[in-house]
Amino acid sequence: MALIRHMRIVDKSEEELAMATSLKIAFCTDDMKTVNQHFGSAKTFAIYAVDLEQSTMLEVAEFGKLDQDGNEDKLSTKIDLLGDCAAVYCEAVGASAIRQLMAAGIQPVKVHRDSQINDLISDFQAELRTGPSAWVAKALARQGGGLEKFAEMEADGWDE
Secondary structure (H helix, E strand, C coil), X not given: CCEEEXXXXXXXXXXXXHHCCCEEEEEECCCCCEECCECCCCCEEEEEEECCCCEEEEEEEEECCCCCXXXXXXXXXXXXXXXXXXXXXXXXXXXXXXHHHXXXXXXXXXXXXXXXXXXXXXXXXXXXXXXXXXXXXXHHHHHCCCHHHHHHHHHCCCCC
């Protein structure tokens, strides 16, 4: 199983700037609008940088046709691709994939089929503003900031 297409949307300096205040979130999708894929057989990942106020699509990765069962090797390629993501949203995910994602520090998030990516991003932003869940707090701490980083930036008059 191989990655057949990988497109980065922003150049490296813009990506680094976006990531200074954001978490990377991946979505299993085949239409770039909804989460409609099982993690193991996902053909496409849309990866966004998400912060308190905005989101930016950073990259899209496309894989060939994959079956849901019988090929555990496919998981390592996907997990490597998502290595710096805080979470991956999918319609389903198997136990083996959950273990491997968690070991890599990536939170699998199972949502209803055809959940709108824009709505999921808005919900995630609301969670950031009102107080993150344990996995979001860990992801923020791993990135070297936490919510204090957002508060400090706001106090300093930071604006994009």
